[in-house]
Amino acid sequence: MAVATPDSDLRTLYDAHAGELFAFALRTLGERGAAEDLVQDVFLRAWLRAETYRPERGPARGWLFAIARNLAIDTARARSARPQLAAERVDETGSRDSEFEQIEQRIVLAEALGRLTPDHRRALVEVAIRERTVSEAAAVLGVPPGTVKSRVFYALKALRLGLEELGFGAEE
Template sequence: MVGWTRKRANADEALIRGLYEEHGRALLAYATRLLRDRAAAEDVVQETLVRAWRNPDVLVNGKGSVRAWLLTVTRNLVTDRYRARAARPHEVAEQPQSPPVQSDHAEGVVNSMMVAEALDQLSPGHRDVLREVYLNGRTAAEAAAVLGVPTGTVKSRSHHALRALRQTFRNERPALRGVTG
């Protein structure tokens, strides 16, 4: 039994090799023309030969041309590909159902109020320097010209004002941790 199976496998392999050598180029050209994609055409030709291997009696029964049968199988496989694509919706990038969560407006209001209170605790000179540098976007030299003070004074006041603000927020943070909303 093993000998018969091996002979059958060798005969099938020889049949498929012969089909490919004789009809492979024509099948590939036909499939490429239909699909306009060489890689997809190669897949279709391979599937055509698999179908031929599964139905060897169709190829040797003497009814009709072998090439005609192979070309018909190729055309049917191409048609199946087009139908399958048409049946499936086109793939699109997934979009979230809702926009990403943005920070709470109330949190921004509270932060603004905290900054305003902290700025009120600074001396007018420190507050003016921070306003010119950070709120108005001026350089130290530009802020110095507007405020009528030396550039070094602007740098020094800016440094000390920021340090005071940091200290203020550090002191308030523990109190905020205990607050629940």
């Protein structure tokens, strides 16, 4: 009989959540290397501070994502403190957004995407991000095209609502 150890518990958490955390980190930071580093740091902190996890407060997933969010914010602050190392970006209007604001926007978007049901999120990713046609997305997802259209419609509606709840509603 195998005995549970902190290391085996951490491995189980890693297997269950590393992919999602990486996707969040990549959307948030926009760089593969930075996202990989962030995921490593999340699990390092989880291992070093395992005693701070309280199961009665919620699942481990929420605890890990809270660590990831905090690390992403720290990364953005560190980048903005060293502007000579951070690339300045210009949007279509010509105004410069700080890298911190961009990362904050990515965090909010990732949070709103995380609120979608998995089926709605997968359909939206296939159509909007991977730029597949409805028919291609239907084949990938193994559902009829009408189901893909419906899921994308409701995903966009829920995403809009989620962004408004997070303070990124339509500005008037």
